[in-house]
Amino acid sequence: MTRAALPTTLDAWLARLEAAHPVDIALGLDRVAEVARRMGLLDGSIGGRVITVAGTNGKGSTVAMLEALAQAHGLTTAAYTSPHLIRYNERLRLNGEEADDATLMAGFAAVERARQEGPPVSLTYFEVGTLGALWAMARRPADITLLEVGLGGRLDAVNVIDPDVAVVTTVAQDHAAFLGTDLAQIGREKAGILRSGRPAVLGSTTLPASVREVAEELGASVYALGETFGREGAGEGWRFWGGVEGQPPISDLPDPGLPLDNAATALQALALAGVTLDPVACRQALAEVHLPGRMQWLGQWCLDVGHNPHAAAYLAGRLASRPCTGRTFALLAMLGDKDAEGVIAALAPVVDGWVAASLAGERARSADDLADRLAGQGADVLHRAGSPSAGAAWLAERLAPEDRVLVVGSFFTVGEVLEWLAPGPSAGQTDDDTSVSEEAR
Secondary structure, three states, X not given: OOHHHOOOOHXXXXXXXXXXXXXXXXXXXXXXXXXXHXXXXXXXXXXXXXXXXXXXXXXXXXXXXXXXXXXXXXXXXXXXXXXXXXXXXXXXXXXXXXXXXXXXXXXXXXXHHHHHHXXXXXXXXXXXXXXXXXXXXXXXXXXEEEEEOOOOOOOOHHHHOOOXXXXXXXXXXXXXXXXXXXXXXXXXXXXXHOOOOOXXXXXXXXXXXXXXXXXXXXXXXXXXXXXXXXEEOOOOOEEEEOOXXXXXXXXXXXXXXXXXXXXXXXXXXXXXXXXXXXXXXXXXXXXXXXXXOOOEEEOOEEEEOXXXXXXXXXXXXXXXXXXXXXXXXXXXXXXXXXXXXXXXXXXXXXXXXXXXEOOOOOOEOOHHHHHHHXXXXXXXXXXXXXXXXXXXXXXXXXXXXXXXXXXXXXXXHHHHHHHHHOOOOOOOEOOOOOOOOOOOO
C-alpha cells in the first residue's frame, strides 16, 4: 500500500488494523522483532530506564504508581498499557498525558512502512499498536519508560525491548486458551521478560517457584516481596522497606486505594531503576495516583475490570471490609473464554442480587449463559440485559440511596458503563469517599 492510501483518521486506522490480521492474538516474537529491527527500535534504548511489568493481576496499578512516583521525583515518563477503557489514546501516555491522534497515526504509519520494506510481515492489531507506541516513545525519550505486558510475557510484543528492570506482579489462571492452566508453566511465560544480570522484582509472596527458577537460570538479580523488600501495615500510614542498599524505610505512606503489595513493588522497581526515593515525593505520588476502572467509585457505582477468580476474590475482600447499609448489586458481563463460575463464586458472598448482561463480539458471553451459571450457584438473578449500558439503565431505576452497584467482568463492561455514566459524578473517588479503589486487572 502506498503512503497516499494510508488512513487519515485514528478511527480509520484502528478499523484497518482490526481487519488486517486473520487472528486477534498470535503469540511469537519473530514477526514483531523483524519489523522492530527495520524501524531501528533495536539499535539502542527507547528511554533512559525501561521497566517492563508482567503478571496476571496488578500490572495496571503497578504501572500507574510507577508513573506517578517517577513524575513526583521530577522525572519524565512514557507508559504503554493495554487494553483501553474508552479511547485507544489511553494506551500511550507521554509524561502523563494521553497521546494525541496525530502521534498514534504517525506510529502506525511508521510500522506500515517498515512492514512493507522487505518481504511483507503480517502483524496483529496489538503488535502494530505496540510497535507504533515504541516508535513514538523513542522519538521523545523519557527518563523512565514503562511497558505493560499484554498477554503472558515471553512471547508478548513488548518483550522485543530489553528492560533495565523487570517486574512480575502475580501469577494466576487467565487466558487459558493461550497460556494453559499449569501455574508453573504460566509462571515461566511471565518470567520470560526477565534478563540476565538485571533486576527481577517479584511482587507477590505466592508466585509459583518457576518464576524464581527462571530468574536463577538467567542469572538475574532477584528482589522478592517479603524477602528483600516489603511493607508493614495496611491503609493509611503503612511503611515500605527495601529499595537499594542504604535506603532507609519510608513510613507514614498514604493508602493509594490500590493494592499495597503493588505499591511496594513499584517503589522497589523505581529504586532499582536508579531513582533515590524521596519520602515526600513518594507520599505525594501515592496520595494522588488514580487508575480508572479499578474499583473506581462514581456515586453509588463501583467499576472494576476484574475478570478472573483471583481478581474477583481480592475485590470481594475489599468490598466486605467496607459494608454498606443497603443492598449490593452486581452488573456482570464477561467474555466467553473467562472463568465465569470462578468469578461468580468469589463475588457471591458480597452480592445480594445480579444483573447479567451480554457483550458484543465473537468472544462474548450472552446474558442468558451468565444467568444460567449464576442460577446454578444459587444466585438471585434480577434481570438479563442486552448490553452493560442497558443493564445499568435498568438498575438505575431501582436503586435506593443506600444501595451500591458493582460493575465487573471485563474492560468492555466497565468502558461501556463509564460512557453511560458520563458526565456523572467526578471520576476518581477512592477509599476516602464512598469505598476503596483497587487494581483487579
